[in-house]
Amino acid sequence: MKKNRWLFLISALGALVGVAAAIIYAQQKPPLPPVFQPAANPYRSGIYANGIVESEQDSGANVNVYPEVAGTVLRIAVQEGQTVKRGDVLLAIDDSVQRALAAQQSAQADAAEAQLAQLLAQPRKETLEVAKAQADAAAASLKTVEDQYDKLRKSREFDSRSVSQDAMDNAANAVHVARSGLVVASRQLALTRAGAWTFDIRNQEKQRDALRKAADAADALLRKYVVRAPMDGVVLSVNSAVGAYVSPQGTYNTYTQGSQPVAVLSSQQDWLGVRVYVDEILVHRLKPGRGMQARMFVRGTDTSIALEFVRVQPYLTPKIQLSDQRAERVDVRVLPVIFRFRPPAQPPIYPGQLVDVYLGGTP
Structure with a gap:
């Protein structure tokens, strides 16, 4: 009897625990509010x-900087996020070979x-004096042999056998x-006095000009080994390193x-641009103009910002620009x-x- 009583108590306790668990788990908790x-x-x-944020430009997008020459990076002069002025040095490339060629x-x-x-x-002056001396020597030699000839001639006239x-010959x-x-000797003196031939001077002038232009071109190419900022702006990214x-x-x-650019620059970020890609099947509903309305939603936040219309790039391009992939399975074009x-x-x-961007359109 005592054993049966304990079994009854344990069964009753288990039933109470089951009922309590059922009640607890049956209660539905309110869902968490969305982030x-x-x-x-x-x-x-x-x-x-879809839209992508970029720097504000009069035309185009962010400025991708590429060097005009090839070589090994010796120095990087800027950091990402740094403000630069037009002409500031971004990076320097090894120019040892080109520097020697420019000097040559x-x-x-x-x-x-x-x-x-x-x-x-x-x-x-010295050459002219030598030519004068040679002419004088030639005149003196002529005078000597003329005198000798006159003496012989007079002697023969006095006595033909002398x-x-x-x-005589x-x-x-x-x-x-x-x-x-x-x-x-006289003509050599005249030639010396006349100086250089005008054709020789013109030929040498042309050679001088050609070599000077070659030297200028070598110097210009040498300057290309220093990559400079093409505009005032902000360095968005530096994609190279010393030794690369x-x-x-x-x-x-x-x-x-x-391949990618060695650096990417943007304009001063008082304003930012948004390049919005509208699907080609919705283009007919757009009414571009200063009165065009648009609102941008920043993903992951409750922030939305009214946008100011700037312009339409009147050329439909593949949507590949958003995914940056080499190929798209479906050729979707956007404006x-x-x-x-x-x-x-x-x-x-x-x-x-x-x-994410919503644009006001016609029905």
Whole structure:
């Protein structure tokens, strides 16, 4: 009897525990409030579109900076988020080979300039004096052989047997040779006095100009090894590092396995732009203009911002621009519409951020 009583008590206790558990678990707890409210269409005939935040530009989007030469990065002069002025150094590339080539080209141009100055300075005083001395020597030689010939001729006239015909002929030939030498020396003196030939001067001027332009081109290319900011703005990203190889195609990204710019710049961020992509099947419902309404919703927050219409980029492009993939399974084309807004203090909004946008459209 006592054993049965304990079994009865345990069974009753288990029944009470089961009823209590059923009552407790049957109660429904109220759901937690959402962290943020989903974007809702604020317009009667609004059009939904994806948007991407970018810097405000008169045309185009963020400025992608690519070097014009290839080489190894020696120095990076800026940090992400830094404000830069147009012409500020962003990074420097190894220019040792190009620097030596530029020095060689400059030396060749200087040599050509010196040769031209030499031609323009002719006749040289010392060269002219040598030519004068040679002409005087030729005249003196002519005078000597003429005197010798006259002596022989007078002696032969006095006594025909005193001088042989062979001696007379040799003396006459000597006079002829000396007279020709004087003509040559006189013409050489005139040529020396005339200075450099005008065609030689023109040829040397052309060579000088060609080498100077080659040196200027080498210097201009040398300056390309320092990549400078093309505009006043903010450095959004630096995609290279010291020791990395860069080229006019940019720098290789091991994560995306593709090329990307060495740096990305935006304008001063008093204003930010929003590039909104409207599906081609909804384009006919748009009424672009200053009165066009649009509201942006920041994902993950309850923040919504009214947008100011800027312009329409009148060219439908593949939606691939949003996904940045190499291929799309469906060829969906979108119309880019550009808006702008003043960024709020909170939450922070950055270029490259995806947002939801509703545009006021016609039914």
